[in-house]
Amino acid sequence: MSEKIVIVGAGQAGLQIAESLRAEAFAGDIVLLAGENFPPYQRPPLSKAWLQGEVAEQRLFLRGADFFAARNIDLRLGAHVTAIDRASKTVILADGSVENYSGLALATGARARRPAIAGADLAGVCVLRDIEDARSIAHRLPLAENIVVIGGGFIGLEVAAAARKKGRPVKVVETLDRLMARAVTPKISTFFADLHRAHGAELLFSTQVTALEGRDGRVAAVITAEDQKIPADLVILGIGAIANDELAAAAGLEVSRGIVVDSYGGTSDSAIVAAGDCTVWRRDDGKLLRLESVQNAVEQGKAAAASLTGRKKPFVAAPWFWSDQYDVKLQMAGLSEGFDGFVERVSGESAFSLFYYRGEKLIAVDSVNRPGEHLLARKLLDAGISPDKAQVADAAGDLRGLLR
Structure with missing residues (x-):
């Protein structure tokens, strides 16, 4: 039997897994099961530019039909998976059909939380x-x-x-x-x-x-x-999201407010990986971390695809997020939880960055209307470079030299 990887969920993470499998030279079959009746699309603009009428709906879609055909990716819309049989390595769909797999990727996303009120x-x-x-x-x-x-x-x-x-x-x-x-x-x-x-x-x-x-x-x-x-x-x-981990839980995979994965996207079953908003990441220190972002979906998707092909490619980049409100852009790099001090770097009334430290170590940067500084912050965090606090406070100083 030839190798076949089934991907459950065709959002950002599911698409990334499929793309990365081909980039990793996986030559077997790829079946991409989309629970929605739409091909993979961007979600962030839905509450931002699209809702404001600044982006046409067609521009939300990440890839055209020719993309999937050219890469021999079998995209199926409206395909609802109801169960996973790990013993037989099959998934069961709502229409009664069964798909066997040699490797399985779960990218089931998350759903909006609804309050239990009248x-x-x-x-x-x-x-x-x-x-x-x-x-x-x-x-x-x-x-x-x-x-x-x-x-x-x-x-x-x-x-x-x-x-x-x-x-x-x-x-x-x-x-x-x-x-x-x-x-x-x-x-x-x-x-x-x-x-x-x-x-x-x-x-x-x-x-x-x-x-x-x-x-x-x-x-x-x-x-x-x-x-x-x-x-x-x-x-x-707008009270948060709940990871769609029920399918994984019913199959006996480890879950804890999400499908538990390691730095390589691996689950408690060596034949199954997971990526995106449905996951919770067990860090090296044992703590569980939920990250809901495009970056997490993409990078975790790459790591999960590599794992399915027998390679190890951990997700190591500092997490980053963004939000557009009115004409203001908030961009966050790293995680500020546990900071014990911060330095403000100001370049205008509505343009500034906050550099968060734990001791002398830079752990996160929040930027308001400072996209260049946000990109710089990501590079500093990924490189493990912590600028001197006095350097940061001097808004006229150039921090880019630290990367040379």
Whole structure:
């Protein structure tokens, strides 16, 4: 029997695995199973440029049909996998068909988290995870008179910014006391709170939503723990994502808020790898880390593909993320958790970077409207170079010389 690799999930990670397998000179069959009825597409623009009407939908798609044909990649749309039989090395699909594999890659992604509260299933209550979600929001946005975004994280704030740019009224309701609290430090949170207020968005902090009230089957109000009733005819839920690890768990793979993988994308089954938002990475120190980003999907996909071909290519690059809100770009390199000091590098009222240190070691950099500095930060982190704090504080100084 010839070698055949089956990839479950055709998002950024699944596509990368397929591409990298061919780049690794894998000559066997590749079957790419897409649960959606769309070929692989970009998700980040859905809450940014696409929602604002700045990018045509066709430009979201990552590859054309000729790409898959030229590389002999069997892309199947609307292919839902219901089970994995590890003993027989087969996957079972919803239509009853069975695919055997010599190697299996799981790139099942994640789904939007929905709160367990009354009214969460009312019409006009939306999440944003895929094209269909984005289409629904884009259709409702121009007609909405009272938009409430539940959750002050990246997705919620990007949608809020898009709505305000279209002149729609927006209230952002956040359980914690600041924006993006799980991802950024207080200074960044304060900057973006001021930005949203300056554009007319209303922010409600330390506010717990307890129910959504409806009228004729449609959402009409958001109810808080303080019995406040906030009028709403469009509610956006932006409270995080849940890894789609149920398929792996049912097959007996190790999961813990995601499919547990090592630095090579390997799972607890040597014939199965995983990559992207469905995973949680066990670091060398034993700690588990969830990373949800395009970069993670791409780099982890490359590592997973190499593992399937018998090579070892660990994912070692520093993680990076970005968010576009109004005309401001936030870019993050590294992970600032555990920092004990930071240095601000300012080049203008709305352009600065924060360099985070643990002791004298640089561990992360957050940049606002400083794309060049963000790229530099990634190179410094990947090279293990920690600039002297005085050098960083001198905005006129050139840090690029450290890389020579």
